[in-house]
Structure formats: structure tokens, C-alpha cells
Amino acid sequence: MSALFGDDLLERPRREVAPGAVHVPGWLTLEQQVWIVERFREWTAGPVPLRGAKIRGHEMSVKTVCLGWHWQPYKYTREATDVNGQRVLPFPDWMLRVGRQAVAEAYGLDVSAADLYTPDTALVNFYDAGARMGMHQDRDEVPLEPVVSLSIGDSCGFRFGNTENRGRPYEDLALESGDLFVFGGPSRLAFHGITKVVPGTAPAACGIQNGRINITLRVTGLGDTERREPGKR
Numbered sequence: 001m002s003a004l005f006g007d008d009l010l011e012r013p014r015r016e017v018a019p020g021a022v023h024v025p026g027w028l029t030l031e032q033q034v035w036i037v038e039r040f041r042e043w044t045a046g047p048v049p050l051r052g053a054k055i056r057g058h059e060m061s062v063k064t065v066c067l068g069w070h071w072q073p074y075k076y077t078r079e080a081t082d083v084n085g086q087r088v089l090p091f092p093d094w095m096l097r098v099g100r101q102a103v104a105e106a107y108g109l110d111v112s113a114a115d116l117y118t119p120d121t122a123l124v125n126f127y128d129a130g131a132r133m134g135m136h137q138d139r140d141e142v143p144l145e146p147v148v149s150l151s152i153g154d155s156c157g158f159r160f161g162n163t164e165n166r167g168r169p170y171e172d173l174a175l176e177s178g179d180l181f182v183f184g185g186p187s188r189l190a191f192h193g194i195t196k197v198v199p200g201t202a203p204a205a206c207g208i209q210n211g212r213i214n215i216t217l218r219v220t221g222l223g224d225t226e227r228r229e230p231g232k233r
């Protein structure tokens with residue numbers, strides 16, 4: 001009910017959580033969320049299915065499908081060589097526009113000033129009620145352009161930390177359906193993770209009833225060449 005009349009946004013103002021890290025609650029409309037969930041169902045139908053990446057032999061509880069470039073620990077490839085060898089779907093044009101609008105919104109820029117931001121990959125994560133993501137840095141990309149993160153479905157606990165280590169100082173905040181979070185500049189290499197998913201919190205009309213979809217847009221800096229040497233993480 002609170003979402004219907006928008007008063008939840010009064011309780012959750014947009015906020016710079018750390019320098020260069022901005023949380024914009026309720027950025028996506030319900031209509032946009034539903035449309036993106038429809039696309040999510042197409043992406044997960046293949047050619048590369050959702051899969052839990054294996055980190056040092058352990059399968060992640062979060063399941064991921066990628067667009068543009070396929071992320072695997074700790075590199076990007078065009079083909080999902082750790083899944084089924086198929087090439088991932090292309091990075092869609094509309095996501096480039098979403099990324100630019102998101103960066104403009106987060107940093108208070110005119111959208112024409114954000115057209116230098118050119119994401120070329122999307123990591124699309126699905127969290128069921130038991131999924132978590134440990135504290136990590138996003139550092140398999142070459143340039144340190146901002147990461148744009150969109151959330152749809154169940155709320156989660158998001159821990160946003162410092163650039164030095166996985167421990168304190170960090171801040172715990174909730175990411176809810178429709179929220180935007182952008183981290184760039186001095187916060188680009190901040191450690192972050194998902195501590196919990198809260199079942200039953202997805203808005204009835206967001207298009208997904210169980211679980212959480214998260215999309216992160218990134219600039220790999222790879223151009224047309226694959227980076228075959230695993231980067232350090």
C-alpha cells in the first residue's frame with residue numbers, strides 16, 4: 001500500500017552512501033520492472049542458461065546470465081566457456097540508454113553529458129530466498145567506469161563497504177524493487193555484497209513474485225578483443 005501512494009519514497013530519500021556511490025530508491029517504474037522481467041525470461045531461455053559461477057570450486061548461490069560479455073571468475077569472454085560454450089546474447093541498445101540515464105540521475109548530470117558512459121556488458125543475477133553474495137570488488141573490468149545496479153523483486157540486504165578490505169567500515173542498506181544504485185569514482189572498487197534476501201517483499205505488480213533480479217551494467221574496456229589472461233581479484 002505504501003508503494004501505491006509513494007510515501008515509501010519519502011522514508012527512503014536518494015542518498016550518496018559514500019563518495020561516488022548513490023542510492024536512488026524507486027527509480028524504475030512498475031511498468032519498466034514488468035517489462036525488464038519479461039526480457040529476463042527471454043535471456044534465461046538461452047542460448048546460455050542461468051548458472052552459478054564456480055569460485056575456487058564452490059558454486060555461487062546466485063545464478064547469473066550475461067549479455068554482451070560473459071563473466072566468469074575472473075575474466076570476460078564472448079562465449080560461455082564454463083557453461084555450454086555458446087556465445088552470449090548481445091548487449092541491448094535500450095540498456096545503453098538505461099545506463100546513461102542512470103549515471104545522469106545518480107550524479108546530477110544532463111543525460112547528454114552522460115553519453116560518454118558506454119556499458120558493454122550486463123551481469124543479470126537471480127537470487128532465490130537462500131542466495132547470498134559475499135563481499136567482493138568488481139574488478140575484472142579494465143576502465144574504472146561506474147557500475148550501474150538495478151533491483152527487481154524481493155528486497156535484499158546490501159552491504160556497501162570500503163575499498164581496502166571486506167570488513168568495517170561498511171553500511172547495510174536495503175535495496176528494494178525498482179531501486180538504482182550507482183558506484184563509481186572513489187567508490188568504484190568498494191567491497192560490497194548481499195547479506196540476505198527477504199522473501200515475500202516483492203511488490204505484487206513488479207512482474208516477479210519470488211526472488212530477486214539484479215542487473216549490473218559495466219564497461220569492460222575489452223573492445224573486440226577478449227582478455228584471455230585471468231585478472232587478479
Ligand SMILES: O=C(O)CCC(=O)C(=O)O
Nearest residue numbers: 123125138149194214216
Ligand atoms: O545483487 C546485487 O545487488 C549486487 C551484485 C554484485 O555485486 C555483482 O554482480 O557483482
Ligand SMILES: [Fe+2]
Nearest residue numbers: 136137138192
Ligand atoms: Fe559486485
